[in-house]
Amino acid sequence: MESKSLSRDCNNPNPDPKMAFHFLRALLHIQQSAATTSFTGRRRRIKRAAYASMAYSSGARRAWSRALIHTLRRRRQRQQRARTAVALPRRIRVARPPRREVAAADQAQVLRKLVPGGTGMEYCMLLEETADYIRCLATQVQLMRNVVDSVTNS
């Protein structure tokens, strides 16, 4: 993506235009339709918009962005289904076995949980994806900070 050609200097990456576009548009949309939603609802949507813009800026090139898009879509579909669904017959819930505590000492595991799509990756890929994810996260944070600053400085 040529728009993502921006400098890779680590700590203050320039927000790339595609990401900015997407995020701002999402923000506007939320503004539009969020007159009624609660604060938390709006916050959640903004957060999802942030992650979505991050993922779309990387597109399908990165494993983490693909996984992120997938999760976001799935969540959205679930939401939509929940909204439109008629009351389902009650199902007998099978008690799930309590989840075993994953040793936090296993750093790779922790990293896998943090980075979207990390569970399916081997260690080498995980590190690479982490690097790209960090870059994207940093630009997204920068972008959001800029938006907040511009709004607060009005």
Place this chain on the structure above:
Amino acid sequence: MEKARFFDVNRHSPNGMMSLEMNVDAAAAGQLPQQFLNLGWEQPMHHDAQFESALSSLVSSPSSNPQAANESTVMHELIGRLGSICNSGEATPTSRYHSAHTSYYSTPLNSPPKLNLSTMDIQLQGTGGLPIPGNQMAMGQFAPFAADPGFAERAARFSCFGERSYVNLENQFALPETGKLSRVSSSRSLKAVGRPQMGVHDNGKDAPLSDPERVDMEMRSKPDGRASGSTTLDESEFANSQEASSASDRTTAGVAKNNATKRKSAPKGKAKQVALLSSVTNPPKPTTEEYSDAKRSKLADINGVDQDSAVKPKTEQTGNAGEKQGKENNAKPPEPPKDYIHVRARRGQATDSHSLAERVRREKISERMKQLQDLVPGCNKLTGKAVMLDEIINYVQSLQRQVEFLSMKLATLNPQLDFNVENPTPKDMNQGHDPSSFLQQFHPLDQATTTFSYTQQPLNSIITNGVDAQGSFNTVDSSAHQIPCLQIHPLDGLAYSTSQVGNLRGNELHYVVQMGFVQSQLGAAFHSQSLPDEENCKSDKFSAQT
């Protein structure tokens, strides 16, 4: 013995190989090159004893100095010895062959010094690179060797090792070459070479490169270069580079790949690394070691990059080098050339394929960790994987927390935005100003991309409509709908979003401008961009409209 072998090798070189050389000599008359070749073969023979003595002395001296600190002195020594040897051999080859070579060997000899040095570099890559101050001197010394037609022949022969298409040739040459290779590796192993400066090249996965091109790349990337310890190595490299350059054209990408593979095999920080022979294709039959052995091993090192890596055990000292390597070479089964990444086992390390693969993997991981170190602030001082990982995890968590916090902040600020939008009075002013300012921003872009000119009209109409609409989004939407050009392309999405943005408060616009939002790239970006976003239903609206 060796002489005879050399000659036999020359005579029995397969048609492919000879054709390579003959191509080089093509310009010349048929007989003339042959004569030169014969003469050329004689030349190295004379040098053999000298080289051997030099090699033995070199072997003994560097072996006692494995540290990098002593490497420079060792290299100086080697260079001195090479100089002496070269000087002795200079007169004959130059006198005899220059005239002929200029005509016949012009192509491969165009940049022999450069190639020579770079081949040396490549050779030493496997062993780790030694910064050699005397590089230039070495290059000059090796110039006469370049002129030697025998070297060209050998180069032709050896270069074919590096090329998969020449598998058969390699098979044929395995016999005579293995001894040389073992010898070379042994002599080469003695030089502690520093970290190859292949940092320039990333781990390319490109097609194998011919030696000279790779060599050229090496040259460019490593100006200080490395001096090989032995003239034999240089000769072989030289020959390789010459012949390879004449033989095929490869992309520099291949060089990158070769470099990358070499780098893989010689990771940083090892003061003394020995490039082990990776047998090229076939089990080299035991042949007498010597100058030819050294050459072969050196060539195999170059060519081995393109081959399957069957790493041979480390080479030994000259005394036992030939025999042992002959045995090892024999033991190795012939491997078909495949597109593998070739790794060299380093001295003192296990050489089975599992450990090799693990080493490659470890190097990849360390490389990634270095990248991560650059990304995460304050990680430069930290050493050790565990600490780094902890830091990385903390950083990712902090970034995610920041995103959440900022989204919360934006959510609180949203009503503020709404307020400004709904307030008509200031909005009028804003709208009057913002769209115009926004348009102004687009003006330079207009020149840059045609797309923006496309959006100008819709923006104008949107702005006029927007002014009338008093900042209600619905009105804006309707006005946007009225504009036909807005409907179809992602570019239209751009126009729409810009119009939407134009209805925001001025600060937002300014912010957007500051962000580099308005860039010529945006038009292109949106052309190529697909908008699968879930958050934005506007595009859905538009699609419904069309």
